[in-house]
Amino acid sequence: MNVADSEVVASILSPFYSITDSLKEAELILLNTCSVRDNAEQRIRKRLRELAALKKKNKSLLIGLLGCMAERIKEQLLEEEKSLDFIVGPDAYRSLPELIEKASLQIVSFNVALSEEETYDDIEPVRYASNGVSAFIAIMRGCNNFCSYCVVPFTRGRERSRDPKTIIAEAQSLFEKGFREVTLLGQNVNSYCWNETEKKIDFADLTEQIAQISPLLRIRYATSHPKDISDKLLFIMSKYPNICHYIHLPVQSGSNKMLKKMNRIYTREYYLERIKKIKEILPNCAISTDIIAGFCGETEQDHQDTLSMMKEVGYEYAFMFKYSVRGGTAAAEKYEDDIPEELKIKRLEEVIALQQHLSLQSNKRDIGKTVTVLIEGISKRSDQHLFGRNPQNKVCVFPKKEYKIGDYAEVKIIKCTAGTLLGETI
């Protein structure tokens, strides 16, 4: 979401500033922040200290902080981080020109007002960090789920969906500019809902309409909440080959006791039923997940339940973290963060080791198959090789030959590591 937000911010400021890669040349530096984990916030603090030194040399340089961290701890930040000139929350980016003007007059200010309506749907993002092939489209903002460990409903406000007409127009325009893949973004895309006068448009309807733009436009989406992923969506995915057979379905824990404390709304059994359905309707669908190790009160048995869940699903990929308390959340108020750090690390390492094994097994099963790869760039290891992704979101590397970035290539997989498929075009 932060990349998509930064592209909206770049668009709002495009009449006043152009983007530079050089810190020394910059007149304005904006840091877009995430508060989901403590170490993300610590990295921003470190960055602000580094930028303070730059500001001493360049007195007219302005530094602003955007995003969730701005929302969560604005007073504390303004008090402690003297290099900051202004702070803007995720729903207040339209006020940036005004805040920058005040900052240039040395008036330190902030706007962290949350909105029930803001979706920035009339703003065409500036794709400054894009490879020209893949782009993000934010289809909704905020979240209503209140998982007990998560700050997002407090920093990004309540869930609201964007007008589908503007989303489809954005996807169409990206396709016409040469983009070949769009990722539809939201905290919980499966609860996307837009009420037209006569009919309701849900996420499955929206995805279908985007899929009809062109068979050459690939569609991905993130993130799905297990409680909301519908059979209707799975059937639409099976109907359109350009909707990638890949679903990111965060499980967080395999223990019902932990899921209840996390306020995830589903049980292990319900989650496994959804996985069964996905595999039934989309037999070649890759599934990835998020896992938190060492949540409050997690016993060895709870941890083992997570490991057994991972094996049962056979995830292709996982984002894995150890729990860190986020102030203001229900978990911070109600539960003791009682798992010792060394034990959290040990459990996280076990989760990571298992996932490495599962990813490698999954990739090995692809050897000998031919997959369609959308080419995204030149391999970091060799300029004679290209890389891209197959529909299952696996990175594939293969010899360049006559192909170019943005082409589709049929690649036969001949080797793999846990993270990459290696092949030859056919």
Ligand code: SF4
């Ligand atoms: S679904 Fe839960 S974890 Fe995801 S953003 Fe919403 S509250 Fe946070």
